[in-house]
Amino acid sequence: MPNCGAIADQLRGRRTLRPRGCTAGSHGLSNATPVAAKSAALRVTTVMLCTIVVAAIGASRSNPVSSPSGAAQRCATSVSAAGTRPGSGSTRRRSRWWRVCEGVCHPAARAGQHAQRGAIVDCVADHLRAPRQQVRNGVIEIRPLHRDPREGRAEDARRVTASGDDALVWPEFGNEGDGDLVWRGPVRSGWPRWTPPSEARSRRRARAWSSRRSR
């Protein structure tokens, strides 16, 4: 059983882990590496047996937490709000979960040996909504999930084109000479190169274009 006084001292005095007052080996943190700026030492407050979540690692509200730990706690709240709680039970179960778990919920596979009540765990936290978690050298790292801002645009564009909704919204709001331009479809690869069009090629393209339009 861990030395709770030493753990509390750790939470108050140090941002990064290593409960020196405790036997570190019993917490599975003997190989923990110091982590930099946005780190927080969190204590495993609840261990729940369920299908998805095994350990709830939380910064206890009773302990004064520093700014990074506060950030970790905030992000932890968002994590649990994001639906990592087990199942979709009744309101009573949900409220109980909220009351019990104020922290970061780790899937069982990632929590591993940290899933012990009272253990001090390092968390590299950031302002998160959809975090990516991993355990490296005995430290649970929580990093923001970087998403491609252009994700899904291609599918949406395909859908819009298929529904015929890609016509100009304001056709009258063009520039001089826009009416003379002919749209020949997207360029398949590479930068469009200008080649002097021969008459035959122009006629062929015009025929292909008109047949495509008629379909």
Added chain:
Amino acid sequence: MNDHLRTVIVAPMTTGSHPARFRIPVTFQGKPGLIALDQIAPSTASGSSSEWGPCERPR
């Protein structure tokens, strides 16, 4: 920029298009609609253009 250049960048607003990731939902003069960013284009600034009012992003 628009005070000095003779061109402006415009993005049309529409109420009848399908929503997509590149079409920003807005409310303009009480009407919900979309800004079609896929049809953004430069245009020559004409003297007849006027300010219609702000548009709001729905929550």
